Amino acid sequence: xxxxxxxxxxxxxxxxxxxxxxxxxxxxxxxxxxxxxxxxxxxxxxxxxxxxxxxxxxxxxxxxxxxxxxxxxxxxxxxxxxxxxxxxxxxxxxxxxxxxxxxxxxxxxxxxxxxxxxxxxxxxxxxxxxxxxxxxxxxxxxxxxxxxxxxxxxxxxxxxxxxxxxxxxxxxxxxxxxxxxxxxxxxxxxxxxxxxxxxxxxxxxxxxxxxxxxxxxxxxxxxxxxxxxxxxxxxxxxxxxxxxxxxxxxxxxxxxxxxxxxxxxxxxxxxxxxxxxxxxxxxxxxxxxxxxxxxxxxxxxxxxxxxxxxxxxxxxxxxxxxxxxxxxxxxxxxxxxxxxxxxxxxxxxxxxxxxxxxxxxxxxxxxxxxxxxxxxxxxxxxxxxxxxxxxxxx
Amino acid sequence: xxxxxxxxxxxxxxxxxxxxxxxxxxxxxxxxxxxxxxxxxxxxxxxxxxxxxxxxxxxxxxxxxxxxxxxxxxxxxxxxxxxxxxxxxxxxxxxxxxxxxxxxxxxxxxxxxxxxxxxxxxxxxxxxxxxxxxxxxxxxxxxxxxxxxxxxxxxxxxxxxxxxxxxxxxxxxxxxxxxxxxxxxxxxxxxxxxxxxxxxxxxxxxxxxxxxxxxxxxxxxxxxxxxxxxxxxxxxxxxxxx
Numbered sequence: 001x002x003x004x005x006x007x008x009x010x011x012x013x014x015x016x017x018x019x020x021x022x023x024x025x026x027x028x029x030x031x032x033x034x035x036x037x038x039x040x041x042x043x044x045x046x047x048x049x050x051x052x053x054x055x056x057x058x059x060x061x062x063x064x065x066x067x068x069x070x071x072x073x074x075x076x077x078x079x080x081x082x083x084x085x086x087x088x089x090x091x092x093x094x095x096x097x098x099x100x101x102x103x104x105x106x107x108x109x110x111x112x113x114x115x116x117x118x119x120x121x122x123x124x125x126x127x128x129x130x131x132x133x134x135x136x137x138x139x140x141x142x143x144x145x146x147x148x149x150x151x152x153x154x155x156x157x158x159x160x161x162x163x164x165x166x167x168x169x170x171x172x173x174x175x176x177x178x179x180x181x182x183x184x185x186x187x188x189x190x191x192x193x194x195x196x197x198x199x200x201x202x203x204x205x206x207x208x209x210x211x212x213x214x215x216x217x218x219x220x221x222x223x224x225x226x227x228x229x230x231x232x233x234x235x236x237x238x239x240x241x242x243x244x245x246x247x248x249x250x251x252x253x254x255x256x257x258x259x260x261x262x263x264x265x266x267x268x269x270x271x272x273x274x275x276x277x278x279x280x281x282x283x284x285x286x287x288x289x290x291x292x293x294x295x296x297x298x299x300x301x302x303x304x305x306x307x308x309x310x311x312x313x314x315x316x317x318x319x320x321x322x323x324x325x326x327x328x329x330x331x332x333x334x335x336x337x338x339x340x341x342x343x344x345x346x347x348x349x350x351x352x353x354x355x356x357x358x359x360x361x362x363x364x365x366x367x368x369x370x371x372x373x374x375x376x377x378x379x380x381x382x383x384x385x386x387x388x389x390x391x392x393x394x
Numbered sequence: 395x396x397x398x399x400x401x402x403x404x405x406x407x408x409x410x411x412x413x414x415x416x417x418x419x420x421x422x423x424x425x426x427x428x429x430x431x432x433x434x435x436x437x438x439x440x441x442x443x444x445x446x447x448x449x450x451x452x453x454x455x456x457x458x459x460x461x462x463x464x465x466x467x468x469x470x471x472x473x474x475x476x477x478x479x480x481x482x483x484x485x486x487x488x489x490x491x492x493x494x495x496x497x498x499x500x501x502x503x504x505x506x507x508x509x510x511x512x513x514x515x516x517x518x519x520x521x522x523x524x525x526x527x528x529x530x531x532x533x534x535x536x537x538x539x540x541x542x543x544x545x546x547x548x549x550x551x552x553x554x555x556x557x558x559x560x561x562x563x564x565x566x567x568x569x570x571x572x573x574x575x576x577x578x579x580x581x582x583x584x585x586x587x588x589x590x591x592x593x594x595x596x597x598x599x600x601x602x603x604x605x606x607x608x609x610x611x612x613x614x615x616x617x618x619x620x621x622x623x624x625x626x627x628x629x630x631x632x633x634x635x636x
Binding site: 010012297300302303305306307308310386387388391 | 491
């Protein structure tokens, strides 16, 4: 018999209690893995987008918590585009807008409306280049003034809208000319239209929420070139000679400073911490009960020569096995749940199925810590038992 | 008769034990020696200190004063009493105390984690040999609840022999057995004691158990009343009866 066999046999003694403890703990661990996985997916999706599009610098209004609350004068985009060191500029007005999917049937009919993420792009944005067109075509400068749009494939699937269908945004009817798939999580669930007409509709003429750009790299030190362009943009002034209220950062720094990502991650950790605390209490309760029930047996083990250290290893081992079983169940549950959520129209492409392996590894590591924390007190309590008193215990 | 620690396997010298409330002197200056391969029975009324003495001799507890020696070495100076207990002493209890989740064979292996068999295979092999020795080889994969009380005590006996101890301590080993099973277990215990040249110290109320011993120690009120052969014990009892 191996020592591990002995530990496992102790766990199978009360199968219902063991199963319930694993289940309870797996909910805690699974919640943590799912929440952290989703928050990481947000960041990874944005990071991937910047990387795959070759973005060197990102500009938003200085002090803006996120791109949705940012507003930058479009004039700076034109000035940046004219810089000889700049290879390309993407500018966008991104906002949540009211949308209706059908026309009113009569004067008294009010079609149900919902919020949708609208991205209004310049027709020459380099972001169009990597959109995979699944139906129809891309927007072009020729579509200007015709209120036409493209939709992400998630939006199309969730709302059953395709090429030729219409959507009403800000009380204007837009015709879908293309359905696309992007490697950006959010773009797949959004409506993409042209910047100028959307600026007019939303009352934000000559304003964008942000821009990104590629820098021409010709020297052996591309970082220096990017930094030089960054400094030049920061030095730009408006027609009154005042500097623009704009923050220009490398994509990773922009993501590190993005308040909405920080809040998402902080919320995920707060909820995870509460869930994990409940997990520790659950583990503690189970192990204390288990040790109390086996007081006499522990006395026997001490009598036959088991040192305190082996008793501690036995109880901690049981807690660790419970934790690892819970981590396994929780990880599988978290992956399944995020996949199911990603399919749900309710989240409309804002959640990506799949969890980064390192988040799962993190979940396992934290569960081992839970196992040690939840098992430590009962283990030391068991080890402190005097053999003579423990054997007499009934 | 009592020479000293050097000539005994186990020697308790003037040991005293008072329980924490201070009201009961469980042992009051007991001196007792057990030689190698000697079979000693300790008898006496309930509460006379027999089990307390057994706990001190088995290093499950420490005396308040006095000293216990093993092969002439004072156990108070022993650094690892758990290892000492695992390798030198086997215990047999009245209530068997087998672990319910383990099979007979696994129960026998429990002390071996602190003994000489280092691998799981060695432990299993040793357990098979011991189960054969106590006539329980065919019941090796049964759990305690699937065994009769007599069988359980034989498994407990095999467990006590797991690390080839020099000393076997038995606390009322037949106390929970019917007369038929009691005789079987006693026969097995005495046979093994002689074959393996074990020192056997049995705490018992039973005359049948005591009279099999080479020596019988009678205790009363935490003290040794007399210490002699089983024959002497019988003579003493006969004289007392009148």
